């Protein structure tokens with residue numbers, strides 16, 4: 522039987538993506554060759570790469586003047602590539618948790634970092650609001666969905682300096698005003714494809730302004746100039762990403778993804794707030810639609826392991842919270858069907874009756 526997949530990443534993908542990718546791995550487009558065994562220099566793979574770029578632009582309505590590239594190394598390599606390519610003297614990093622910290626740590630290798638805006642003192646349970654964006658910085662870095670803590674930035678900032686966003690775990694879950702960003706990046710393995718590829722959307726005019734020498738492979742311009750084929754690209758995850766983007770379009774685009782994300786997360790948060798056993802872990806105005814974190818109320822804390830067994834018996838996987846927060850985390854990515862949320866909500870109700 523199919524499981525309800527709440528894993529944080531790698532995570533649930535549309536059946537369409539998995540099935541089409543499996544077919545292409547057996548026989549790519551009737552060529553008699555597996556996608557895994559085909560030269561990336563072959564014309565038919567060229568078409569896949571071009572389609573990936575084209576679909577990114579279409580689905581996110583990316584204006585002209587931006588490039589879309591596909592790289593290796595995960596979002597974690599972007600923590601270093603971003604400052605290497607963009608940081609001249611000082612950058613502003615909004616500190617909303619583990620990933621934001623890891624990004625800031627790499628930036629400090631290349632220049633000064635202003636990271637005074639933070640929710641650290643409250644264990645990252647809210648998104649800082651109403652702060653002033655320092656104009657003397659080269660860019661501002663944000664982590665839109667804080668996968669570990671369950672907070673999310675749902676606004677496109679009006680910023681006097683370029684905004685760089687790690688959107689690893691909420692890309693394609695709402696319409697974006699891309700023109701308000703200088704650079705958007707993320708690992709594919711949350712809302713796009715299998716692990717192995719990282720997407721970068723970058724405003725071209727921001728590049729080429731730093732004095733330092735940048736290794737060829739770590740220079741965005743290299744990959745823009747070679748259409749992400751300077752070296753061998755991760756062909757299978759790029760193909761899978763194309764299929765997910767097709768699925769998003771077939772299902773009504775990012776506007777519909779947003780509607781579903783609101784419906785799914787509202788249903789689950791409503792149950793967390795209603796149920797006497799559970800409570801949410803972050804401020805209500807900062808709650809993530811993608812990563813729903815919750816714990817058991819103090820008086821029921823010893824039931825945590827029992828609840829995990831309870832949901833496991835009902836074919837739900839991936840609900841254990843991140844080790845740094847504990848409790849539970851339900852990742853409600855685009856491909857997670859409403860039935861999975863219904864199953865979890867029902868399990869919470871039934872568990873409450875039994876305990």
Ligand SMILES: *Cc1c(COP(=O)(O)O)cnc(C)c1O
Nearest residue numbers: 595596597620666668689690708
């Ligand atoms: C998962 C995740 C990362 C790490 O991605 P890798 O591709 O494993 O390097 C970074 N940032 C956020 C917000 C994430 O959710």
